[in-house]
Amino acid sequence: MRINYNFAFFDESSKREIRRAILKAIAIPGYQVPFASREMPIARGWGTGGLQLTLSLVGKEDILKVMDQGSDESVNAVNIKKLITKTTGIKVTHDTGEASIIQSRHRIPEIPLQEGQILVLQVPLPEPLRYYEPSEYETKKLHAEQEYSGAWLMLFEQIMNYGNMATGADHPVMVHGRYVMAPSPIPRFDNPKLNRSKALILFGAGREKKVYALPPYTQVVSLAFDDYPFEVESFHNKCCRLCGATGVYLDEFIDEGTGATGATTYQCNDMGFCLHNLNQKSR
Amino acid sequence: MGYVAVKGGTIAIEESIKRLTYERLKQGKVIDVDRIEAGMRCLIDQVMSESSLYSESLAATAIKQAEGNPEEAVFLMRAYRSTLPRKHYSRIVRSEDMVVERRISACFKDIPGGQILGAAFDYTQRLLDFELNEETDEDAIIWLHEYALESGAENDHTVLDGLPKVLDYLREEGLLAACEDNDTEPDDVTKESIQFPTSRSQRLQILTRGQTGAVTSLGYAALRSYGALHPTVGELRIGNLPVYVDNPFTEENEDENAYYIGAIKVTEVESLFPVCKQMKHGEKEIEFGIGYGICYGQNETKAIAMSILDHCLETGNPEYPTHNEEFVLLHIDSVESTGFISHLKLPHYVTFQSELDSVRKSKKGGKSKERESVEEPRHEN
8 A cells, every 4th residue: 555645744624724723823913723733744742833834834836944953954853854845845945045934943043034934933832821820721711811920920939039030941922912922942042033023933832732923023022020121141252163153042062172171162053044154254 | 062063964864764774674574564463453453542543454554664662653643644634424333333242241240131251361361372482374274263163153143233231221220320312513633622621522532542551540540549439340342333424425314325334343331430419408329420431442451441531530520630631631642742752852952051041140140149048047947
């Protein structure tokens, strides 16, 4: 028994169903729309939410970029790209500017996104209130009633305990003055890029079966207090060891080349961006 | 360093996949899919049940590809299932119509229609049978021939379909409250994600496709201590259920116009739980509550555990996690739980870097605060 898969893996009615959920998500920015998340040929928790959105949107003319934690060549990014190209035959790229759809896990590319582009973010835990309320039934009510004191209290308690807000990635944001939203664990460094983004940003949580969206130019504010403002990760006085870029999100490396000292060096996390810089220089 | 420096991930992955194929083939032997289908009946049943996809041949292929790992086989089947359009819904399947192969009741010694032991591991001594190492196809043929002669299956006219339900007997006796048919269209959890509180049809669907081990463990927890429910298995039956679909081209569908498309083998369990019923004037009465379990193939432990959990979720006692529908239903799916746990193997260096930043910041700025918090309790003492 040999079977050929449909274009973009899904049957057409499944794609339409997912697109309907996406449209609803765009109509209510920051609201988590439940959808009938399918099982995918990659594992739950490995980007099935983002993958389903991408597959439902992708057309023959699209150019796709997939990155995982900033890298186009990371195991999972390669795997996802392989599945999409295997079932669609579309073109893939490392170049952020060239891509029409960018699927990413936990990073927003350093090169600013443009109108007409779609950024699809993979989301493990879409519920920003889950930290203090385990029940889905309850968090749904809290969102409906715009009851977000728990989220503020969480940050307040961090300030009390640790002297500052101690969120890592996934610092909660307020969308369009209405919904508190989990930004998919992108680092805090990327939170400001969500605000008034020129590109459409979609969030897909496959295992948790939720889609949410930020239509272009939506106001997105990271939760913070007047006396304790929101702060991004600090890379002060540090630059990429390869391309020399500053003001970007950097990965930390223990440099084995320096011998026993094992000095810490830094490198652009966004590899597409770093390669772009290196190519520019060599020209 | 991480999994990739700048580039080179693609080649590494190709090699890893080759290595996987090597592991499957390194002894220079392959297992035939039809031999899996013939000899791995219980694993196939388990995989079909957890996949929500009834096909022995697809399950056998999945088991071969997964090298016998059930979670991987279920994953393959579920992913394939996602590509299948839903063209028809069957007519309602009634378990009274089952062609029974095995049927037992723990309630009564003798039940209308009789206890039928059928095939079960329950009555074997679990001694490893080393003779199986020498077993050949010829041995199987000879055994089958002898068995046919001995059992005289051709002269056996026992009626095995339309057997009465044990619970109906209790209803006739007035020991079990009669329940009305609920003919509302069931929700389909694969077409629409569940919202809480759930409907019973949603609960039963999630339970029946739950990972066998997870359903068993939670059922056991409810049985042992969290609620300490001790049900009696009213009836456990295993057999084939005929499945019919309506003629899609005619408006009105009579029974005789429906098409028979095959049969599915299921395990069905109806358990009885003593429950306390509040009567007038503070009086109390004990009556029976029901738990229902059903799953593809022969998987008796799972079906019984499902019946326990069904009852737990119906009563919804807030004291116990096993009675909490979010706790049970959101954590027993094989593909979801194994997927999310295995995702921890993915690189997390962006999120970890972000955490590092917070930890370093709190180490720098938190010193004075730490001292305060240590001193405070001393003052109180």
